[in-house]
Structures are given as structure tokens and as C-alpha cells.
Amino acid sequence: MDAIGTWENSEIMLRRAEAAGCTAVALTIDLPAIARNTETQTIMTREDERDCEVCHSVMPRKPALQGLNFSKMGTFNPAMTWDVIGKIKEVTNMKVLIKGLEVDSDATLAVQHGADGIIVSNHGGRATDTGRGSIECLPEVIAAVNGQIPVIVDGGIRRGTDVFKALALGASAVGIGRPYVWGLGAFGQAGVERVLDMLNRELIITMTGSGTPAIADIGSSSVLDVGHRVPHGTLGREIL
Numbered sequence: 001m002d003a004i005g006t007w008e009n010s011e012i013m014l015r016r017a018e019a020a021g022c023t024a025v026a027l028t029i030d031l032p033a034i035a036r037n038t039e040t041q042t043i044m045t046r047e048d049e050r051d052c053e054v055c056h057s058v059m060p061r062k063p064a065l066q067g068l069n070f071s072k073m074g075t076f077n078p079a080m081t082w083d084v085i086g087k088i089k090e091v092t093n094m095k096v097l098i099k100g101l102e103v104d105s106d107a108t109l110a111v112q113h114g115a116d117g118i119i120v121s122n123h124g125g126r127a128t129d130t131g132r133g134s135i136e137c138l139p140e141v142i143a144a145v146n147g148q149i150p151v152i153v154d155g156g157i158r159r160g161t162d163v164f165k166a167l168a169l170g171a172s173a174v175g176i177g178r179p180y181v182w183g184l185g186a187f188g189q190a191g192v193e194r195v196l197d198m199l200n201r202e203l204i205i206t207m208t209g210s211g212t213p214a215i216a217d218i219g220s221s222s223v224l225d226v227g228h229r230v231p232h233g234t235l236g237r238e239i240l
């Protein structure tokens with residue numbers, strides 16, 4: 001959603017995703033204008049002779065972009081407001097997840113405007129960097145949402161123990177970005193499957209060692225105190 005700047009093109013992409021069988025769409029809100037100051041990239045670009053258009057072009061030759069209005073292509077929309085959730089729901093029956101939230105006040109607004117889920121994220125540090133890690137932001141978002149909609153967290157999930165800690169703090173699920181790409185780059189589909197297997201296996205090992213045979217048994221008492229406590233077994237429905 002954050003790659004297409006005009007509403008006309010967004011509508012086309014939404015309808016296409018739904019027709020392809022997608023049941024949910026994530027609207028990324030942490031990159032509305034421009035990303036961080038990518039100094040290293042800027043320095044390295046001087047010696048980089050790769051053709052970036054292979055992946056980053058908006059030229060009509062890319063199959064994924066067929067049917068879009070190229071005279072109105074944009075990359076970001078800094079004028080976006082919370083009303084966009086309602087606008088998306090007028091176009092599609094897909095669930096709408098808001099991705100890139102980090103604070104409780106935004107979580108409250110997302111719920112008020114009809115979001116079906118939240119992904120607590122800082123874009124893997126690619127949008128907002130050097131601030132709090134997304135796992136640190138999770139408890140206040142969980143508290144604000146108060147069980148009304150699922151809360152997913154991503155950023156730095158590398159081991160099953162990280163999954164366990166996120167669940168213990170009340171997350172409904174976790175997302176991964178780089179790990180699956182590393183698996184893909186190394187071994188293709190088999191590599192991605194291996195990454196998922198490792199995460200699941202490590203999660204089970206951690207659950208076994210923690211005496212939590214079911215996901216619902218994982219509570220905040222299993223992790224170090226971070227200032228917020230989630231009642232055991234409620235997966236963040238409420239914060240004491």
C-alpha cells in the first residue's frame with residue numbers, strides 16, 4: 001500500500017489483491033513521506049553499478065504494476081489521515097491492518113477508525129530508527145487496544161525465544177522480514193521453510209522449558225519485567 005501514491009491506483013491494487021484471494025491488507029503508515037537518512041547507501045551508491053530499476057522501477061513493464069495509471073504514480077502520501085481506513089473498507093472486504101504503529105495514542109485512533117489489526121513495527125529500523133525497539137513499544141499498544149483487535153509485532157525477531165517473549169508480552173503473533181529473505185537468498189523456498197521450521201522448533205523448546213504447553217499458557221511472568229504485566233494466560237487482553 002505504501003508504494004502507490006494515488007487513490008485511483010490504490011483502489012486497483014486493493015481489488016486485484018482481493019480477487020487473488022488475499023483476506024487482509026496491511027497499510028504501512030510509518031513511511032508517509034521520506035525514509036531515514038541513509039548515509040551508508042548514499043556513500044556506496046557512488047560505486048554501485050547495479051541496475052536498481054530491475055526491482056525498483058515503476059515502469060509499466062513490471063507485471064505487478066499493470067493496469068495502473070502511470071501518469072499519477074507516486075511513492076508516498078504525506079497527506080494521509082486516519083480516514084483512509086474507512087476509504088479502504090469501502091473498496092474491499094479484506095481485513096485492514098495498520099502497520100508501523102509504536103505508541104498507545106495511535107493504537108487507540110486505529111481502533112476508533114475501524115482497523116482490524118495492528119502491526120507494531122518500525123519498518124525493521126528502516127523508517128523510524130534509533131528510537132525504541134518495537135518490542136519495547138508493544139506493552140503500551142497492547143494496553144491501549146485492550147483485546148479489541150489482534151496486535152502483531154515485528155522487528156528483530158530472530159529466534160523462537162524472541163517469538164516467545166513477544167507472545168508473553170501479549171502479542172497475537174509475530175512477523176519477520178529479513179530472516180525469511182536470508183533463507184530465500186541462501187536456499188530459495190527450502191531456505192524460507194527452514195527458517196520457519198527453526199523458529200517454530202525453538203519456540204516449542206522454549207515453551208517446554210517454561211512449562212507453558214499451550215500458547216495461551218504463555219504469560220508475562222515468563223519474561224523479565226519491562227514495567228508492564230499481562231495477566232497469565234490472557235495474551236494481553238488486559239494490562240494490570
Ligand SMILES: Cc1cc2nc3c(=O)[nH]c(=O)nc-3n(C[C@H](O)[C@H](O)[C@H](O)COP(=O)(O)O)c2cc1C
Binds near residue numbers: 122154155175177179
Ligand atoms: C529490504 C526491506 C524492504 C522492506 N520494504 C518494506 C515495504 O515496502 N513496506 C513495509 O511495510 N515494510 C517493508 N519492510 C519492513 C518489513 O516489512 C518488516 O517490518 C521488517 O523487516 C521487520 O524487521 P526484521 O527485518 O528485523 O524482521 C522492508 C524491510 C526490508 C529489510
